[in-house]
Amino acid sequence: MEKGNNVQVFDLAKRTADMLVKMFGQRCEVVVHDFKDLKKSLIYIAGNVTNRKIGSPITDLVLTELRKDPAEIEDIPNYKTQARNGTLLKSATVFLRDAQKRVIGALCINYDISQMMINVGELEEFLSFNVADDKSENFHSTVQDVIHDMVHQVLTNFKKAHTQLTLEEKIECVRLLEEKGAFLIKGSTEYLASVLGVSKFTIYNYLNKIRTQNEYHLEEETNE
Incomplete structure (x- = not known):
């Protein structure tokens, strides 16, 4: 009876191997080992990734597991292996047990992930950015949206309501927008003035002060 049960176990393992390969395709290999003779334990192969044949021996990983007490032997999911030809594999081993x-x-699953690793490398290269450049770009339909978004980005740096900004913070806000080129757009001065609760002439005064300081620093650097 025990022998019959073992036949059923291996029959189920073989059918499972076929199903897995049909499901995951040509990069998948599933083999079945019978531990009656470890020197030629491989009794069934579905797919072909490792180029082994029926009668191949057990692997070193499985041998290490078999040295343990049977109660301590556990299935091994999701580990990395490499075929003799260098193919990188994602593997898993399920141990088969009898009625006792x-x-x-x-049942051992080996999936060739070499091409995937190449694709991942290409994707990572394509999706990588120049770390040294801290740049962002937004795409808007109207120039008003551009102005509004630039002002909003600057105001969020102050972590307070724009109505509570001090004089120095308002000047800093104008300086940051000047660096961003916001005042190259007609209407940005008026919009910022309305947001900060000052007149557009006040914004002009801030701008003149900032530009004068910038010119002064530029002259100093040139003289050096």
Whole structure:
């Protein structure tokens, strides 16, 4: 009876191997091992990734597991292996047991991920950005949206309501927008004035002060 149960176990393992390969395609290989003879334990192969044949021996990883007490032997999911030809594999091993819970074999899944690793490398290269450049770009339909967004980005730096900004903070706000080129757009001065609760002439005064300081620093650097 025990022998018959073992036949059923291996039959189910073989059918599972076929189903997995049909599901995951040509990069998948599933093999079944019978531990009656470890020197030629491989009794079934579905797919072909490792180029082994029926009668191939057990692997070193499985041998290490078999040295353990049977009760301590556990399935091994999701580990990295490499075929003799250098193919990188994602593998898993499920141990097969008889009616008395004795380990009698294994179903081993090997999936070739070499091409995936190449694709991942290409994707990472394509999706990478120049870390040194802290740049952002927004796409708007109207020039008003451009102005509004630039002003909003600057105001969020102050972590307070724009009506509570001090004189120095308002000047700093104008300076940041000047650096961003916001005042190259007609209407930005008026909009910022309305947001900060000052007149557009006050914004002009801030701008003149900032530009004068910038020119002074530029002259100093040139003289040096």
